[in-house]
Amino acid sequence: MDASSLHIAMFPWFAMGHLTPYLHLSNKLAKRGHRISFFIPKRTPHKLEQFNLFPHLITFFPINVPHVEGLPHGAETTSDVSFSLAPLIMTAMDRTEKDIELLLIELMPQIVFFDFTYWLPNLTRRLGIKSFYDLMQPPEGYPVSSVKLHAHEVKFLASKRDWEFGSGVLFYHRLNKGLIFSDAVGFKGCREIEGPYVEYLAEQFGKPVLLSGPFIPEPPNTVFEGKWGSWLERFKLGSVVFCVLGTEWKLPHDQFQGLLLGLELTGLPFLAVLKVPIGFETIEAALPEGFKERVEGRGIVHSGWIQQQLILEHPSVGCFITHCGAGSLTEALVNKCQIVLLPQVDADHILNARTMATNKVGVEVEKGEEDGLFTKESVCKAVKIVMDDENELGREIKTNHSKVRKFLLNHKLESTCVDSFCQQLRHLLMISKFQETQLRLSYF
Structure with a gap:
């Protein structure tokens, strides 16, 4: 490490869909010599170690997650519970505040990246550490009110307006x-791509808005499991x-069966990785x-963890049906498989x-306007559209998709973006130091 290297702490929401992209970003930063202290639930590191490509610079700091009444014992992340219990995971995460404070006092990073822990900026300010609210999603359409929504989506999001999400x-x-x-x-x-959105949001928020790059995942430091390669x-x-459909979302039984019957109807070989549906044990x-x-x-339904990134790279895979998490979409866009979009709520x-659907880079599965x-x-129709060479x-x-893939895989693009991101982080910290110096001088 040299004088220009930063010490950054990562404290993402305890969900694999947040922990994983935060680690991917950590790899990009560590590749440039920056030191990362990554705060993670104590039983979760084994799920992410294979993605830590710079263990000499990225250090996992296990966090004891307090038990909250209503949670299964040992539950640490949202993948351990049903969707309805996610607020209790958030409550548990809020209760780590004192432990996080002690860790920050011990480590004294220059800046902490976070998302849902709204109390973190006040804590870091007291310690003279900067806070960086990293949403890990593209800025287009933020807030969601600018997106064209279907009736069922409007109703669902309206019902969540008063959604208590941890600690009241x-x-x-x-x-x-x-x-x-x-x-x-x-x-x-x-x-x-996102320049105009960033300028608008920076004006609205009244603070710097930074872009961390298109976020092309590095290959994991693991080998492809033989059974999946042999099958494909x-x-x-x-x-x-x-x-x-992600590590967290459980489909209702009728939708679970509808999805599988749709895959069967295509007549194509398929590998479906799904959570056990609501109301069932297996x-x-x-x-x-x-x-x-x-x-x-020709068809497999699997409920456990799988090497998604490596499977998407396999030449036999021609179509990817995704829940539309940002990380999964990026992994799909840099591969040759076509994309079917099946978001939940x-x-x-x-x-x-x-x-993605508006820009015709993927096709969204049609849903009932009212019931969603x-x-x-x-399901079959959406798959057929992207898999049929005769479909206009x-x-x-x-x-x-091919154009986007070529754009994203331009190595200069990501390198330039991440370098610029690091430079802006340094600038943010330098301005802060200058302001602190000016404040001290004003007392004399």
């Missing part, structure tokens, strides 16, 4: 206080449908009647899906 604090207030009290705000993206190699190039018990026998040899995912439900026919929309989507 409303979800909206968590986000708003983070924006108000942080020293700077960060989004995923690059100036070539049985099929033609670009013929397999790979479906992953995947097998929830399968449609006779489904396992009908798709034997997470505002970020809806925004991502609508942006998809059918086996709508499918050809346009393939062309647009």
Whole structure:
């Protein structure tokens, strides 16, 4: 490390969809010599160690997550619980405040990246540390009110207006206080695409808004599990449908079955990675009647963790059905598989899906306007569009995807973006030091 190197602490929301991209960003920063102290629930490091490409610079600091009444014992992240219990995970995370304070006093990083812990900026300010509110999503359409929503999405988001999200604090207030009290705000993206949005948001927020780059994940430091490679190699190039709906979302049983029957209806080989649906103990018990026998040899339904990044790179995979998390979309965009968008009711995912569909880089599964439900026919239709070489929309989507992929894989693009991001972080810290010096001099 040299004098220009920074010491950065990472304290993301205890959800794998936040922990993982924060670690990907840590890799980008560590590659440039910056030191990272990564705060993580104590039983979770083994899930992320394979993605830590710079262990000499990125150090995991395990956090004891207090037990909160109503949570299963040992639950640390949202992947350990159902969606309805996520606010209790947030309550547990809030109760780590004293431990975080002690860690920060011991480590004294120059800046802390965070998202949902609205109390962090006040804590870091007392310690003379800067806070950086990193949303890890593109800035387009922020806030969500600027996105064209379907009736069921409007109703759901309206119902969450008064959603208590941990410790009696409303979800909206968590986000708003983070924006108000942080020293700077960060989004995923690059100036070539998101520049106008950033300038607008910087004016609205009254503080620096930084872009961390398009966020191309580095290859994990692990090998591909043989069983998946052997299975995929049985099929033609670009013929397999790979479906992953994230580590947290559980489908209702009827939607779970509708998705699988839609995959069966395509007639294509498929690998579906899904959580056990609501009300069931195992995947097998929830399968449609006779489904396992009908798709034997060409279809797999898996409920455990899987090497998504490596599977997306496999030449047999031709289509990716995704819940539209930002990390999953980026992994899909830099690979050749076509993208089918199936967001649930997470505002970020809806925004991502609508942006991709509007720009014709993927196709969104049709849902009922009022009830928000998809059918086996709508799942099959979306897959057929992107997999059929004769479909006009499918050809346009393939062309647009290819252009985006080429743009993102331009190595100079990400390198330039991340270098600029680091330079802006240094500038933010230098300004702060200058202001502190001026303040001290004013007393004399």
